[in-house]
Amino acid sequence: MVFTIFNMIAFRSSDGAMWNIAQPDRRVSFTTIPARLFTYLLENADKMVSREELLNNIWNKYGLEPSNNSVNQYISLIRKSLSELGCEEEIIKTIPRVGFYISGKLVSYNQETPPSVETTSTKAQPAIKQSRLLRGYKPALLAISLIISTLLVLQPFRFATDHLDYRFPKSTLYKIGNIATCPLYTLSASSPDIAARKEKLAAELAAAHVPCANNEVFIFHSGEHYAYQQSGRAFIIRCTNSDHTLSHFSDCKGVYAFAK
Structure with missing residues (x-):
């Protein structure tokens, strides 16, 4: 298998x-x-x-x-x-x-190895259909990539017009705590222990680069390896959310961290 x-x-x-x-x-x-x-x-x-x-x-x-x-x-x-x-x-x-x-x-x-993957068998592997599809799942890293790409493309226009809001692809957010008075969310559900560790790491990143201000929310993502050993990748973004619906963001600033 x-x-x-x-x-x-x-x-x-x-x-x-x-x-x-x-x-x-x-x-x-x-x-x-x-x-x-x-x-x-x-x-x-x-x-x-x-x-x-x-x-x-x-x-x-x-x-x-x-x-x-x-x-x-x-x-x-x-x-x-x-x-x-x-x-x-x-x-x-x-x-x-x-x-x-x-x-x-x-x-x-x-039941067998996909044909695109190298195996020890000398026979060519037939094309195989997945017996179980990933239904509607949007990986967290893809969502983060879309957010970053959107900001990079639209930011120059914001400077020119001095007013431009961003709408991100719909994604479920999970609240894990607060940074000062700003709510903190992640892109995937976490156990209480992982959530507490992520909240602490997010607060440290925010304090150094994007401190909390009024009407703003934070979205944080990291791998479990980063949460436990602070090695790997992590990302935090701070956005204004004036309508409090978690669907309309503006004035976003993101920070990407990588620790070996």
Whole structure:
């Protein structure tokens, strides 16, 4: 089985290989346990998977004895590997005291490897239709790219006319807190722990570059790797939202951060 994740990463369950679809040379290979664990989570996308269920199906079922922190260690390894392949989205969500969750909107799968991806087989792979479409999902990075492109194109006209508002493609915003008196939103839902970390990082970026002012809102996005270790990419934009509907923004200023 080959899973497509976030429409950019492919994972083959048979041998634990995972690669960037656009750049097949960027790849990693999991050993048996992390490959088995990731496969189980992907096969159960849209379902809450408890730690006990993972321990029973990944270790106990095969007569293996897990250590006290086995699940956390391998989940961390999988997240790090996804980040190294360019996926900053929070694919595996941790639900405190409950377990782990992967949204079905982020995952599709095929019985064989897509023909555009290099494999070890000597036979040409047939064209394969995805058995599960990504229905209506707009990746957060695409939304950010559209925002930045819009600002770059329209900003010169604003200087000429001294009045121009921006309308962005519709996207769901999730409130995670406030920066001073300005509400703070993200482009994807986060666990309470991740939301708190993102709120803190967003406040630091805003204080340094785009402080809160009246009638303004912040939109922040970062990968989980950045939220926990402050390495990777993050983006914050501050906009005036005079009608308070989150659909009409003006006077936007964005800051892009990259930490190694």
